[in-house]
Amino acid sequence: MLGYCREAGYSVCSMDDLAKSLFGGQEIQAGLGVLFGKPQNQFGRADVRQAIAEDPRLRRGLNRLMHPRLLAALRASTASIIEVPLLIETCLMGEFDRIWVVTCGIEEQRRRLAERIGEEQAMALMRIQLPTAAKAPFADALIRTNEPENSVKRNVFDLLGIESTTR
Numbered sequence: 041m042l043g044y045c046r047e048a049g050y051s052v053c054s055m056d057d058l059a060k061s062l063f064g065g066q067e068i069q070a071g072l073g074v075l076f077g078k079p080q081n082q083f084g085r086a087d088v089r090q091a092i093a094e095d096p097r098l099r100r101g102l103n104r105l106m107h108p109r110l111l112a113a114l115r116a117s118t119a120s121i122i123e124v125p126l127l128i129e130t131c132l133m134g135e136f137d138r139i140w141v142v143t144c145g146i147e148e149q150r151r152r153l154a155e156r157i158g159e160e161q162a163m164a165l166m167r168i169q170l171p172t173a174a175k176a177p178f179a180d181a182l183i184r185t186n187e188p189e190n191s192v193k194r195n196v197f198d199l200l201g202i203e204s205t206t207r
Contacts, residue, residue: 041142041183044196045121053119055110055126060085062109071105089157093164103130128175140199141179143172144186 042052062068063085073079075098076091092099107130114122114135124132133139144152146166153162176182181199185192197203 041140041185041196042121042123044193045200048197048200048202050120050200051118053114053117053122055114055122055124058113059106059110062106062113068105068109072102075101075105086157086161089161089165092168093161096168099168128178129170133178138180139178140181140183141172141175142183142185143175144184146171148186 042054046052064082069083070079072083072088076083088102092102111132114124114132122136124130124136127133127136127139128141143149150162150166153165156162157165172182183192183195183199187195
């Protein structure tokens with residue numbers, strides 16, 4: 041979605057990208073060492089996913105470590121459109137004028153995640169995420185990405201109120 045918004049001339053920001061950049065920082069890495077009780081030079085995202093899969097209570101500590109910094113970055117952003125994958129889960133709906141929920145259906149979500157992180161971790165991650173049905177009531181628009189790409193792009197451009205070149 042962000043790519044289409046950028047193509048339409050909007051300034052965009054991805055909270056996932058911000059989280060990735062914060063994650064590698066010394067402050068977060070030190071906090072992860074304390075949280076997981078084993079200081080080391082560098083925790084990878086896969087290490088953290090695995091630890092949370094083994095002990096879901098660690099997720100709360102990770103959230104306490106990351107979320108205040110991410111919220112500060114979100115509030116400091118001058119982007120017109122901000123992608124926040126855990127917007128509903130973190131109750132940040134009040135920070136935005138409009139909310140789009142993006143979905144591809146549960147089977148397609150599992151397939152896409154499994155391609156990126158493996159089947160087992162994909163299933164573990166999906167078990168802790170809110171289903172689309174719980175997010176949809178908060179949405180001003182629901183965008184389905186398991187449709188043909190030109191249809192998805194046209195939908196995004198319609199929501200932005202601009203003409204799509206794919207028509």
